[in-house]
Amino acid sequence: xxxxxxxxxIRISQRVLWIGARxxxxxxxxxxxxxxxxxxxxxxxxxxxxxxxxxxxxxVVALVLLGCVGNAVPGWVSAACVLVVLSVIAFQIYxxxxxxxxxxxxxxxxxxxxxxxxxxxxxxxxxxxxxxQLAAAINDPAVDYRLQIQGDIVFGDKQVGDRLEGGDKYVFxx
Amino acid sequence: MQALGDALTSLIxxxxxxxxxxxxxxxxxxRLMPVLGDPLWRAxxxxxxxxVVQPVRLIRLLIREAIGRRGRRRP
Numbered sequence: 418x419x420x421x422x423x424x425x426x427i428r429i430s431q432r433v434l435w436i437g438a439r440x441x442x443x444x445x446x447x448x449x450x451x452x453x454x455x456x457x458x459x460x461x462x463x464x465x466x467x468x469x470x471x472x473x474x475x476x477v478v479a480l481v482l483l484g485c486v487g488n489a490v491p492g493w494v495s496a497a498c499v500l501v502v503l504s505v506i507a508f509q510i511y512x513x514x515x516x517x518x519x520x521x522x523x524x525x526x527x528x529x530x531x532x533x534x535x536x537x538x539x540x541x542x543x544x545x546x547x548x549x550q551l552a553a554a555i556n557d558p559a560v561d562y563r564l565q566i567q568g569d570i571v572f573g574d575k576q577v578g579d580r581l582e583g584g585d586k587y588v589f590x591x
Numbered sequence: 592m593q594a595l596g597d598a599l600t601s602l603i604x605x606x607x608x609x610x611x612x613x614x615x616x617x618x619x620x621x622r623l624m625p626v627l628g629d630p631l632w633r634a635x636x637x638x639x640x641x642x643v644v645q646p647v648r649l650i651r652l653l654i655r656e657a658i659g660r661r662g663r664r665r666p
Contacts, residue, residue, distance in 0.1 A: 464659075471656030478650060489598035 454522040476502035
């Protein structure tokens with residue numbers, strides 16, 4: 418899962434939960450849960466090792482092929498080949514470091530019949546606060562609550578399939 | 592370009608000449624002693640096929656891994 422970290426407008430008003438422009442009637446909500454989405458850092462590292470190993474292997478193959486043709490190919494071609502492979506691996510290390518050091522995410526997953534949504538943020542307090550307000554709105558139509566969070570909204574298959582409920586390579590829900 | 596072409600030609604000729612001797616010997620053996628020559632010839636053909644196919648498979652696997660496509664993905 419990737420949170421896009423935009424400004425997400427959440428509103429509970431007249432027993433309707435508005436997530437951005439999508440409204441979900443609060444009485445129709447069958448389940449909601451605040452979950453911590455932990456990055457699967459081990460998976461990221463394994464993926465990195467596979468990719469970096471593959472690039473290193475391709476580099477070795479290229480060098481062997483260049484070695485086979487001997488002096489027919491100028492020396493800078495081999496140097497360029499090594500440089501390209503090292504650059505790609507360096508970029509992958511940078512990418513891995515960014516992902517491994519990313520903070521865990523918090524998500525409020527909401528199920529309302531077939532509609533599934535999740536509000537994802539790095540801010541645990543905001544997610545739990547929203548969860549509490551949502552619980553209050555079930556019995557109290559007067560609840561009027563607005564919240565802007567820095568995070569992401571995911572809907573439908575994206576939420577169920579990829580990301581919070583177990584399918585994704587990189588995120589553990591719960 | 593000329594030097595590269597020459598190098599490739601020389602490489603191919605080296606491979607062919609390296610393979611020529613065992614191929615001819617096995618063909619002679621196959622003609623003279625089919626009991627021994629036939630299985631040896633089949634094994635030799637399998638080895639040659641393997642020597643051609645495996646590097647291609649390896650490179651294909653490396654390319655797939657490098658670009659992050661593994662062929663099968665979890666649903």
